[in-house]
Amino acid sequence: MTDGLVLEAVGHDYDGVPVVGKVSLRVGPGELVCLLGPSGCGKTTTLRISAGLEVPRRGRVILNGRVVSGGGVHLPPEERHVGFLFQDFALFPHLDVLANVAFGLTALARPARRERAMQMLTQVGMGDYAGAWPHQLSGGQQQRVALARALAPSPALMLLDEPFSGLDKRLRDQVRDETLHVLKSSRVSTLMVTHDPEEAMFMADRIAVMRGGDIVQMGSPDELYNHPRDAFVASFFGEVNLLDGVVRHGRVVTPLGEFAAPPSLAEGSAAEVLARPEALSLTVSERGWATVLASRLLGRSSLVHLRVERDGMPACHLHARLSAGVTPAEGQRVSIAVDPARVFVFPGPNLP
Amino acid sequence: MTSSSLTPSSTAMARNRPAMPGRGWSVTVLVLVAVVSLPVLAVAANLLRPAGDVWTHLVDTVLATYVANSVWLMLGVGVAVAVGGVGTAWLVTMCRFPLSRSLEWALLLPMAMPAYVVAYTYTGLLDYAGPVQSLLRAVFGWESARDYWFPEIRSLGGAISVMAMVLYPYVYMLARAAFLEQSVCVLEASRTLGCRPWRAFLQVALPLARPAVAAGVALALMETLNDFGTVHYFAVDTFTTGIYRTWLGMGQPVAAAQLGAVLMMFVLALVLAERLSRGSRRFHHTTGRYRRLPRLRLRPLAAAAALLFCLTPIVLGFALPAGVLAVWTAEGGFIAALEGDFMVLARNSMVLALVAGLVAVAVALLLVYAQRLHPRPLVRGGVRLASLGYAVPGSVIAVGTLVPLTAVDRLLADFAQNRLGWSVGLLLTGSIAGLVYAYVVRFLGVAVGGVEASLGKVTPSMEAAARTLGEGSLGALRRVHLPIIRGSLLSAGLLVFVDVMKELPATLIMRPFNFDTLATKTFTLASDERLAEAGAPALAIVLVGLLPVVLLSRTIAGSRPGGGQ
Structure with a gap:
């Protein structure tokens, strides 16, 4: 029960500016949890607090059943036995690849140290580069060496700070895949920080969405994508069409149609309707109330820009995402069908 | 989300550590700082001490002279190093003329020369018995000093010239770095807005480099106030000579410290000026685009003038004095020096x-x-x-x-x-x-x-x-x-x-x-008017002094962001 990492009401500020409000979360043994949020939401600070690189002002950090921060205790990072993978990889420029990986293995005798480092390098597919220098490696290779270096001392917890953001897109997908495999096969508990929801969904068992220093919602990728708790989470996880409306008889009327309002919304209150572009399906119809403005093939799907005009409602601009190959012509009139499971209704922004 | 069953009893407490990490480091820093800053604080404390008889005597007799001489020195050296340093820096970074590349590092050479060594060599050259006046007398047939007028090197003006010759590199170095850092876009913008090169320099480049120039002048003036050897030898009474005389001659440490405290007020003003000028530097780079600086190719006449302007400080501040030292050393000083001490x-x-x-x-x-x-x-x-x-x-x-x-x-x-x-x-x-x-x-x-x-x-x-x-x-x-x-x-x-x-x-x-060290021996020999014998130790100091100049010239060559050299 007490294995892994537990944060209890952790809070922090820099020179009086609050960065982390009150964060509580748990990373179970072998679990991979992502902290996801826009820049400045306090996710990296939370990670650094877990590593012991920052001393939290409030709350406690418990690592494998041992209080490492809080209550007058602060265990420095070198005694926590955590692995940290940095955004810039932070390889030591004066040491070759093997020596970088062996850096944290001071407890072992020299031959064992070398053997363990080689084993880790081989595991990340860098066995042939043991004698190379960091500046001779590509970004992806540096990332793999950094991963091997962090994992070599068999840490109790791995902390990853935007580990793929320094790589270009194509390389990123590949390295991400390899990293997930290495982490899962070493069964280490992992807390990772990212601002990319797709990356979080790719890597994480569970995701904690942060905003303004607090966790807004935590759950599996499926829960977050399909049952967002509020408009912020919904729009952070993917593009949405945003429509305003008012609750009348338990329903919200929008240019896109009528949707059931959650019971918490009172009669007459403002509501926000968020519909994912893939919730919209189009049928060519001269009686449809939408006009195609532009239509673009994006590879796996195509995106259609629509102008919707209905009597008694302001005109609005919507996006529909269709499966590839379907690209209605510009100027065509279409009718729209909506999958209600991918439409979310939340209280409007102007609620008291 | 949060595990709920964690009570303190179920979690092993980590061994107790202070919640404020790094207290050891803070204590180390404070102890070191206390030891290092004690002397300066000890002098400053003298400002509060009751003035003794000696101090009253100093105020009545020499203090006004010290202040006047120090102020004139600072004024003269300040103007000279600003003009010389900025002018040379602008010419070598923005214009192209013969030797301009070599001048970039050669202009740093005078930094290797301690001012007092330059003072000795010029006295040797320009004194009544020196080669210049002897030559003049021989050529014009003058009999004695009464027959002609010749500037006295051992004077306030001489001290200003000597110090300006060796201190202008501070301004040169910082101004050059500032010109190199300036985005060429700013200069090009001013040119497209109708500025001629000379006006672009005066209205855009110079104001942008002003903090660097101010910092360089402040450093040069700190060195001016620090100088003892030159003013002592030239008998220009300033605070440093006063402190030396009050301490070693009159045996009055308290009065010497009080003189030192007054001198420190001058320095404090300079430090503040330098800090203030540095404080505004961060506003300066409005664009991050850097390209190879377009160097202005000068016409022959202008090129000759530029070359002359840049060569003068190098010859006067380095080549000539170094040559004199070499001659003195060769003229019999060297073997004797090796056999001696x-x-x-x-x-x-x-x-x-x-x-x-x-x-x-x-x-x-x-x-x-x-x-x-x-x-x-x-x-x-x-x-x-x-x-x-x-x-x-x-x-x-x-x-x-x-x-x-x-x-x-x-x-x-x-x-x-x-x-x-x-x-x-x-x-x-x-x-x-x-x-x-x-x-x-x-x-x-x-x-x-x-x-x-x-x-x-x-x-x-x-x-x-x-x-x-x-x-x-x-x-x-x-x-x-x-x-x-x-x-x-x-x-x-x-x-x-x-x-x-x-x-x-x-x-x-x-x-x-x-x-004795090389420096003190040079000083004593020169004070005893045994200039030729002072050649060898002085030359040794200069040669060692060349090492950081080489280092500096390498560093500033690579200082431009985005390459472009």
């Missing part, structure tokens, strides 16, 4: 400079690393305070150092006498250790600057990586920082080494009895 002098200078350099770099490393680990206001302020010595004249530091050293010596002597029954005399005062202490106080700022710049090479995440991989802060310093910044530590040490080799006033006041 030259080797002893060289060894003394080397050992002092080496020890001071090592200690200064070690202290600087501890201070800067502590500041990096724990950037608290207290630690930062402490490091700033400890680096202030570079601005304080050597004579003031000597006076300030002797006050605490004498106090400690008295305590030690009393203790030995009363408890152990030994009579030990003064242990620290007038010892090598005391001298090294003074050097470290004076030059710690140089080392701190070097170490600070080099620690930037170790990114915060490298440091954090070492920590999470199980190294403590000292272990990380040893295994990560030190190997990466080793080269820069050497350069920082070299700068201190050379500064100590050249240092004159503090060495003169604090050296052990009958102990």
